[in-house]
Amino acid sequence: MAGILAPIVVYGTLFGLTYVLIALGFTLLFGISRVLNLAYGALYMVTAYMIYYFAVELGFNLLLSVAIAIAIAIGVGVGVFLICVRFAPDPLRFLIVSFMFALLLQYLFTKYFGGQSGLIIPGLFPVKEILIFDVSVSPVYLVTAGVALGLLIVLWLWIEWTQYGRTIRATAEDPETAALFGIGVRSIYLVVVVVSSALVAIAAVLIVPAQELTPTMWIEPFVIAFVVSVIGGLGKFKWTLPAAFLLSFSQFIVQFEYPTSASLSDIVAFGVAIGFIVVLPQGIGGIKRAH
Amino acid sequence: MPPPSAKKPKISRMTAAIIVVVVLVVAGVGGYFAYRQLTSSSSSSANTITVGMPLPLNSIIGQDLLNAANLAVSQINSAGGVNVNGTSYQYKIVTYDTEEADPSIPIANGVSGVTSLITQSNVNFLMGGYRSDVVLAELPIAAQYHKLYITFGADTGISTFVGTNYATTGKYIFNGFLNTTNQNAQYGALPVFLLQAYKERATTHFTTNITNIAVLGEQAAWTQATIGTGGTGSPLYPILKSVGFNPVYINYFPLSPAGGSYDSLLTTLAGLGTQAIYILAAGTETPLLISNYGAFNWGADTASGGVKPLMLGADVMSEYNGSSSTNNYWQLTNHACADEMTFGWGPTLPFAINSLSIPFYNAYEKAYGLNPGFADGFIYSAFFYLANAIEKAKSLSSDAVIPYLAQTNYTGPMGVVQFSSTHGLIVNLAPWPSIPAFGMQWHQDGKLYPLWSSLWTTPNFIAADTFAPGSTTSFENYEEPNGTLVGDFTVAL
Numbered sequence: 001m002a003g004i005l006a007p008i009v010v011y012g013t014l015f016g017l018t019y020v021l022i023a024l025g026f027t028l029l030f031g032i033s034r035v036l037n038l039a040y041g042a043l044y045m046v047t048a049y050m051i052y053y054f055a056v057e058l059g060f061n062l063l064l065s066v067a068i069a070i071a072i073a074i075g076v077g078v079g080v081f082l083i084c085v086r087f088a089p090d091p092l093r094f095l096i097v098s099f100m101f102a103l104l105l106q107y108l109f110t111k112y113f114g115g116q117s118g119l120i121i122p123g124l125f126p127v128k129e130i131l132i133f134d135v136s137v138s139p140v141y142l143v144t145a146g147v148a149l150g151l152l153i154v155l156w157l158w159i160e161w162t163q164y165g166r167t168i169r170a171t172a173e174d175p176e177t178a179a180l181f182g183i184g185v186r187s188i189y190l191v192v193v194v195v196s197s198a199l200v201a202i203a204a205v206l207i208v209p210a211q212e213l214t215p216t217m218w219i220e221p222f223v224i225a226f227v228v229s230v231i232g233g234l235g236k237f238k239w240t241l242p243a244a245f246l247l248s249f250s251q252f253i254v255q256f257e258y259p260t261s262a263s264l265s266d267i268v269a270f271g272v273a274i275g276f277i278v279v280l281p282q283g284i285g286g287i288k289r290a291h
Numbered sequence: 292m293p294p295p296s297a298k299k300p301k302i303s304r305m306t307a308a309i310i311v312v313v314v315l316v317v318a319g320v321g322g323y324f325a326y327r328q329l330t331s332s333s334s335s336s337a338n339t340i341t342v343g344m345p346l347p348l349n350s351i352i353g354q355d356l357l358n359a360a361n362l363a364v365s366q367i368n369s370a371g372g373v374n375v376n377g378t379s380y381q382y383k384i385v386t387y388d389t390e391e392a393d394p395s396i397p398i399a400n401g402v403s404g405v406t407s408l409i410t411q412s413n414v415n416f417l418m419g420g421y422r423s424d425v426v427l428a429e430l431p432i433a434a435q436y437h438k439l440y441i442t443f444g445a446d447t448g449i450s451t452f453v454g455t456n457y458a459t460t461g462k463y464i465f466n467g468f469l470n471t472t473n474q475n476a477q478y479g480a481l482p483v484f485l486l487q488a489y490k491e492r493a494t495t496h497f498t499t500n501i502t503n504i505a506v507l508g509e510q511a512a513w514t515q516a517t518i519g520t521g522g523t524g525s526p527l528y529p530i531l532k533s534v535g536f537n538p539v540y541i542n543y544f545p546l547s548p549a550g551g552s553y554d555s556l557l558t559t560l561a562g563l564g565t566q567a568i569y570i571l572a573a574g575t576e577t578p579l580l581i582s583n584y585g586a587f588n589w590g591a592d593t594a595s596g597g598v599k600p601l602m603l604g605a606d607v608m609s610e611y612n613g614s615s616s617t618n619n620y621w622q623l624t625n626h627a628c629a630d631e632m633t634f635g636w637g638p639t640l641p642f643a644i645n646s647l648s649i650p651f652y653n654a655y656e657k658a659y660g661l662n663p664g665f666a667d668g669f670i671y672s673a674f675f676y677l678a679n680a681i682e683k684a685k686s687l688s689s690d691a692v693i694p695y696l697a698q699t700n701y702t703g704p705m706g707v708v709q710f711s712s713t714h715g716l717i718v719n720l721a722p723w724p725s726i727p728a729f730g731m732q733w734h735q736d737g738k739l740y741p742l743w744s745s746l747w748t749t750p751n752f753i754a755a756d757t758f759a760p761g762s763t764t765s766f767e768n769y770e771e772p773n774g775t776l777v778g779d780f781t782v783a784l
Contacts, residue, residue, distance in 0.1 A: 004562070007558045011554070011558070015549060015550040019550070110390070120578070127582070127585075129586050129588040130588060131588050131590050134590050135558060136554055136558065136587045136590065137554070138554060138583075141550070141552065207551055208551075212575065212576070212578055212579055212623075214393060214575075248549075248550075252555060256555070256559065259540070259542075259559040259563075
């Protein structure tokens with residue numbers, strides 16, 4: 001093994017891009033609608049269980065099951081958003097109610113699936129790992145990284161360079177003024193929720209086949225999404241990539257530099273996030289503006 | 292009174308809908324609890340011994356403990372039940388799903404489970420438990436209500452609880468599973484036994500002299516006594532050194548690794564020249580670790596020469612050879628468990644401690660289509676020795692039964708069972724003189740096979756035909772742990 005540099009670079013890059021895919025929808029939704037949707041991570045769990053249900057329990061074709069699962073995740077995402085907007089419109093109540101929805105979904109799936117251990121879904125990609133710079137890498141994470149990069153570029157082009165993207169940005173800047181100019185703010189929000197839900201569902205489709213399903217599996221991706229968003233600056237989705245890289249590289253540098261310190265990498269990750277909240281509350285994306 | 296023409300206050304459709312929903316929810320919840328109350332109050336009816344079982348029923352681990360309990364209950368009841376002072380009583384089991392096999396499930400689930408079984412279901416006795424931290428929180432509840440509680444699976448801290456205030460609270464607790472007072476000595480010796488067993492069975496294919504060993508313990512209460520602070524600070528470190536290993540890494544492994552993959556941990560182990568990975572795990576996270584281990588590309592430039600390390604140790608999940616993807620370790624690990632040697636307690640496989648072991652194995656397999664799990668023989672036995680104690684006490688009172696249970700001298704499928712002064716299980720597991728276990732390994736035919744070693748000095752096993760020492764087993768397209776495809780061969784068991 002070529003020292004610790006190669007695994008830090010390889011895993012830092014691949015997992016950084018994986019974190020981008022997990023966090024992109026969360027930070028996009030906050031950037032446009034200014035609400036913290038804490039039910040976001042639960043959609044990851046919903047997608048995973050739905051793929052299992054249709055592909056394994058009902059025996060559907062895997063790709064069809066994936067399509068149905070993504071559609072259901074989008075439906076749940078939109079439903080939760082609309083209920084929160086209707087009954088808990090201010091940001092704090094939205095945050096609380098959406099978190100309650102995440103827990104509600106967790107307990108619903110625990111009861112329905114009995115929280116069974118050993119639920120796994122068939123993977124879309126080969127499991128045998130390959131070597132990149134003498135570092136063992138799962139094809140799952142290579143594909144995930146590629147998809148993350150692609151979606152980030154597509155999303156950036158959509159928001160920055162299309163007519164619809166301009167209306168989205170206008171809505172994000174000042175929804176009341178946008179509405180005065182005839183922009184359908186409500187439909188803009190709905191489109192963003194659909195995209196946001198689809199993004200976390202796609203992350204689940206790619207990553208979950210490597211994992212066992214549990215009703216609490218939404219917590220980790222949610223935490224990643226939240227920490228990446230804080231580091232990048234809440235709502236500044238363009239800064240998701242550097243924020244995710246900062247998180248993943250700091251984790252792997254610590255992990256390989258201090259291999260016997262079991263939880264040190266997680267401590268560092270949260271330390272970095274807290275540091276940004278204290279020192280740079282606007283995140284990386286706020287540095288330029290602050291100056 | 293308002294005049295007849297006055298407008299009635301309007302109630303919006305949304306408000307009306309909310310009121311209807313609230314009324315329905317309140318009625319539903321109230322009805323549910325009323326139903327629970329009515330049904331539970333009748334659970335301790337006449338001539339019934341009700342045993343409350345808090346178990347992780349949402350996992351295969353809890354399900355098979357319940358299977359073993361049901362098997363014992365059906366056999367005892369069909370043989371006439373338990374004779375209490377001249378009257379025949381039938382065993383009845385009431386369960387509570389604590390979900391505790393998932394390490395993220397809070398301890399409170401177990402506490403409310405035990406409380407509910409005692410106060411709502413009016414159970415006579417308690418049996419069950421799995422996770423040490425959960426069981427430790429449940430013990431004071433059982434003692435507070437003066438309910439005898441025989442625990443299984445959990446171990447850490449139970450004897451301390453019993454010994455600290457024996458007369459008032461400790462006496463109510465019995466550890467029905469193997470206690471690990473010499474846990475670290477056993478865990479230090481087990482890799483030697485497993486490697487020796489493997490060498491003896493496959494001498495022509497075992498060429499690497501394994502010294503560099505990495506220890507991965509799951510983050511749980513029961514591993515803390517062994518892993519300690521990790522590295523050279525681990526109590527296991529000097530023991531492994533003393534039996535000829537070079538421990539290159541001793542640490543906990545995360546339950547949820549970063550990004551959902553253990554690859555970075557395995558990369559660290561490869562870089563340390565690891566030749567064997569010694570795992571200590573009882574939770575449901577190990578299939579992911581073993582799957583990652585199986586798929587990992589160990590490369591051609593690792594410090595260990597590009598050779599995939601052996602995986603060996605204690606892994607409760609590795610015992611499960613059911614027929615579905617949720618209870619079959621071969622499927623759960625994507626076949627990666629073929630390179631994992633673990634240990635189990637008889638009769639997880641059909642070779643035995645005494646003449647009662649194989650009949651128990653066969654009855655269990657016939658009833659459930661599965662092999663018994665790690666503690667099933669113990670929980671099965673518990674219903675029999677509890678019945679003996681009840682008959683001697685001529686009472687269903689825990690206080691009356693406890694003195695007789697403490698004097699248990701019961702011969703069952705797990706050997707002769709007795710209890711120590713702190714209610715720890717003393718079990719004579721001959722022919723295993725020092726290690727209460729045998730080796731197991733999955734093979735490329737997708738089946739679980741026993742391993743044993745000449746280091747077990749009295750190998751007078753009682754084995755079912757297919758596993759009898761001296762018989763042979765054929766393998767097709769067998770792949771060695773280092774990835775070499777051996778092809779078809781026959782090995783003598």
